[in-house]
Amino acid sequence: MAPAIRIEELTKDYAVGFWRRRPYRALDRLSLTIDPGEVFGFLGPNGAGKTTTLKLLMQLIYPTSGRAEILGRPVGDVATRQRVGYLPENPYFYDYLTAEELLTYFARLFGMPPGERRQRVSSLLDRVGLGRERRFQLRKFSKGMIQRVGIAQALLNDPEVVFLDEPMSGLDPLGRRDVRRLILELRDQGRTIFFSSHILADAEALCSRVAIVAGGRLAATGRTTELTEFRARGWELVVDHVAQAALERVRPDAVRITPLGPQRYTIELPLSLAPERLLPELAASGATLVSLNPIRETLEEVFVQHVAAAGEGARTETGGADARR
Amino acid sequence: MRVVSAVALNVFRESVRDRVPYNLVIFAVLLIGSSYLIGQLTAGQDVKIIKDLGLAATSIFGLFIAIFIGIGLVSKEVERRSIYALLAKPMSRTQFIAGKYAGLVLTLAVNVAVMTAAVYLVLGYMTWNEPAEARAAWDAPGTDPALLKALFLIFVELMVVTAIALFFSTFSSPLLSAALTFGLYVAGHFNADLRNFEHVVDARPAVWLARGLYHVLPDLSAFDVKTQVVHGLPVPAGYLVSTTAYGALYVAALLLAATVIFTKRDFK
Numbered sequence: 329m330a331p332a333i334r335i336e337e338l339t340k341d342y343a344v345g346f347w348r349r350r351p352y353r354a355l356d357r358l359s360l361t362i363d364p365g366e367v368f369g370f371l372g373p374n375g376a377g378k379t380t381t382l383k384l385l386m387q388l389i390y391p392t393s394g395r396a397e398i399l400g401r402p403v404g405d406v407a408t409r410q411r412v413g414y415l416p417e418n419p420y421f422y423d424y425l426t427a428e429e430l431l432t433y434f435a436r437l438f439g440m441p442p443g444e445r446r447q448r449v450s451s452l453l454d455r456v457g458l459g460r461e462r463r464f465q466l467r468k469f470s471k472g473m474i475q476r477v478g479i480a481q482a483l484l485n486d487p488e489v490v491f492l493d494e495p496m497s498g499l500d501p502l503g504r505r506d507v508r509r510l511i512l513e514l515r516d517q518g519r520t521i522f523f524s525s526h527i528l529a530d531a532e533a534l535c536s537r538v539a540i541v542a543g544g545r546l547a548a549t550g551r552t553t554e555l556t557e558f559r560a561r562g563w564e565l566v567v568d569h570v571a572q573a574a575l576e577r578v579r580p581d582a583v584r585i586t587p588l589g590p591q592r593y594t595i596e597l598p599l600s601l602a603p604e605r606l607l608p609e610l611a612a613s614g615a616t617l618v619s620l621n622p623i624r625e626t627l628e629e630v631f632v633q634h635v636a637a638a639g640e641g642a643r644t645e646t647g648g649a650d651a652r653r
Numbered sequence: 654m655r656v657v658s659a660v661a662l663n664v665f666r667e668s669v670r671d672r673v674p675y676n677l678v679i680f681a682v683l684l685i686g687s688s689y690l691i692g693q694l695t696a697g698q699d700v701k702i703i704k705d706l707g708l709a710a711t712s713i714f715g716l717f718i719a720i721f722i723g724i725g726l727v728s729k730e731v732e733r734r735s736i737y738a739l740l741a742k743p744m745s746r747t748q749f750i751a752g753k754y755a756g757l758v759l760t761l762a763v764n765v766a767v768m769t770a771a772v773y774l775v776l777g778y779m780t781w782n783e784p785a786e787a788r789a790a791w792d793a794p795g796t797d798p799a800l801l802k803a804l805f806l807i808f809v810e811l812m813v814v815t816a817i818a819l820f821f822s823t824f825s826s827p828l829l830s831a832a833l834t835f836g837l838y839v840a841g842h843f844n845a846d847l848r849n850f851e852h853v854v855d856a857r858p859a860v861w862l863a864r865g866l867y868h869v870l871p872d873l874s875a876f877d878v879k880t881q882v883v884h885g886l887p888v889p890a891g892y893l894v895s896t897t898a899y900g901a902l903y904v905a906a907l908l909l910a911a912t913v914i915f916t917k918r919d920f921k
Contacts, residue, residue: 416737
């Protein structure tokens with residue numbers, strides 16, 4: 329099956345400085361392949377190159393080198409945009425239009441016939457929770473409401489591939505929940521979703537695969553579970569009816585012991601210590617095992633490690649941005 | 654065409670909601686007010702003055718719209734970042750430029766049409782109010798259809814000015830675009846003087862420079878037939894056709910240049 333998005337060695341340099349213009353590499357040889365139907369999280373700290381990548385994919389900026397394809401066509405292909413949706417970061421729309429007028433204008437650009445246009449605009453505004461505000465001018469909208477309009481316009485053409493740049497930005501908890509549901513609905517409909525975010529909980533909850541970018545470079549990519557599951561850093565035992573003497577014998581080996589109630593404790597063990605060694609001793613003292621789980625790294629921890637490693641990498645070269653010229 | 658007309662209609666809607674109609678109200682009030690005053694102060698020459706005033710006001714008010722909306726057509730979209738969502742739609746950058754231009758030309762067309770109607774209304778009232786013997790002394794009838802020739806060329810000139818403003822808008826800030834467009838408008842009205850620059854200075858490089866500028870800068874004085882029309886002098890159809898063709902060519906060249914620049918631009 330042809331990939332929904334293919335990015336090959338995509339690089340973008342910007343000229344910086346007023347008098348002496350010098351190149352600054354915002355994106356450095358990024359390569360990614362995203363299959364149809366995937367929810368792909370594009371993660372990275374501020375200034376990592378996420379928005380640059382999305383702008384390159386929308387051809388709002390041109391690459392210095394490398395290439396990218398969406399649905400098997402080069403990103404510059406205007407006809408392909410008929411099948412693509414895009415929510416820019418912190419979107420801005422025309423103040424003087426109402427939400428309904430804005431979506432109708434964009435629907436015209438997609439060549440929707442009037443009947444379908446009315447129906448689609450109406451149902452999308454209801455879908456993003458702006459049904460009652462459809463005839464308000466956008467100048468009266470809050471940041472979160474504008475974000476909802478932005479999401480609605482990105483879905484106007486029932487796109488096969490949706491690019492969302494920081495979709496949760498500016499949304500309250502209810503709004504974020506709605507957007508999460510929407511993304512999952514789109515996934516269930518077989519749409520491909522490529523979204524950038526620095527909110528890792530969203531990525532962990534939604535994405536089948538993620539890529540972490542830092543300093544314009546791809547730091548890691550893989551299934552969310554792959555990145556976190558096989559990185560157990562210890563064991564967590566929950567035990568009940570533990571005698572004080574047994575607890576004291578375990579204490580030197582434990583990383584941390586947290587009381588949960590009378591004679592009930594969480595015992596954190598290092599990865600090097602097999603829990604099977606302690607279990608007979610605890611059982612002999614009359615303790616009962618409630619649960620035993622590996623302590624896995626969260627996506628956040630994986631993210632921080634990769635971002636820090638990328639920073640170190642850049643420093644060990646000739647330094648910062650110069651290293652990426 | 655569908656995409657271009659959608660963008661154009663949006664520009665028209667924006668200008669209607671952006672207080673451009675007030676321009677027309679001010680125009681009408683000024684024209685009617687000054688007609689009344691002139692009618693009180695002068696005898697015999699008043700219809701000529703009203704024609705002059707009406708044509709000049711149409712030109713100036715149109716110029717305001719062309720410059721002040723034209724300079725923001727593209728740069729405002731870029732500055733406010735509304736262009737991101739727009740260019741992600743199935744639309745080429747050439748269509749975007751064409752749509753923006755068509756939208757402002759449509760706005761100007763409606764404005765010039767309303768201003769024309771206002772000029773004719775005032776002139777019609779004056780004609781109706783004036784005794785027949787006074788009317789007989791006029792160079793041309795009060796509601797002379799020849800005025801339409803001048804108004805038409807004013808409109809073509811405004812189309813050129815709009816294209817200049819749009820061209821600058823594709824790569825510079827609104828303030829700089831306004832200054833450059835206005836500068837070019839003024840230079841364009843004195844362009845004919847550059848043609849015979851050798852009569853004024855001897856230095857050959859200066860003459861060559863002037864000759865070069867004469868060919869590059871728009872000759873906007875060609876669109877000004879107000880004096881002929883007001884004094885009842887003929888404006889040949891051939892002149893209208895050739896001047897319009899010149900305007901169309903100039904507009905096409907500017908739009909082409911604007912498209913080339915805009916197509917290569919990065920929207921950071």
